Amino acid sequence: MTLLYGDALSEAFDHGSTAYDRLVSASPGYHAHLRRSARRLGLPEEGSGLRVLDLGCGTGASTAALLAAAPRARITGVDASAGMLERAEAKSWPRGVDFAHLPVEELAGRLEAGSFDAVFAGYLFRNLTDPDEALDTVRGLLVPGGRLAVHEYTLDGSPLHRAVWNAVCSLIIQPAGRLTGDADLYRHLRNSVARFDTAPAFAQRLRRAGFADVRVLPLPGWQTGITHTFVGRTAVVPGVRA
Helix, strand or coil: CCCCCHHHHHHHHHHHHHHHHHHHHCCCCHHHHHHHHHHCCCCHHHHCCCEEEEECCCCCHHHHHHHHHCCCCEEEEEECCHHHHHHHHCCCCCCCEEEEECCHHHHHHHCCCCCEEEEEEECCHHHCCCHHHHHHHHHHHEEEEEEEEEEEECCCCCHHHHHHHHHHHHHHHHHHHHHCCCHHHHHHHHHHHHHCCCHHHHHHHHHHCCCEEEEEEECCHHHCCCEEEEEEECCCCCCCCC
């Protein structure tokens, strides 16, 4: 069960970027689920005056979801794949949206502590070599009381839902990946989900990382029990307005 990490995964996403939007658009609920998870950040006043980090923005699907939920926020999308980021930057965006080629491992050295009011991460943490270190970095980038929403493939532990995931991968996802010449990337997708935390385990990981008010929220359709939204907050410092 070989997984891709670091440069190898970035290169696989670079190659897969040309067909990525077309493939995910064929997935029922893909964009609607991202928009639902973005709304679950609960950003007030359409995000007016707020700074939001779109972590692992890919080709910009999560950025578009954030814009739908908070059209007045300032959004910075970052990704480790130059190819995916090029696709995102080529799209039309309003003022207040910008992108940077920036792996998670370099965030702490490139972005100021406490520089974001919210962080959104879509389909990211199972692809990292050290998700705990990444969560520590994210917590440091957030203001006191800052909000985090993670949208991720995390099986709920049910044998039925694991079987559904494996069937969808075998019959749809991996054959599509082979047709586009990205067999390794979509094999990684299947295996990374199988190897990663269950939803309860990832919620516990968030709590260990210092996030409070952690909730696990399901998503509808075929991804029930397979994809979840996780929301939480950083601690509020007494005397500091969140």
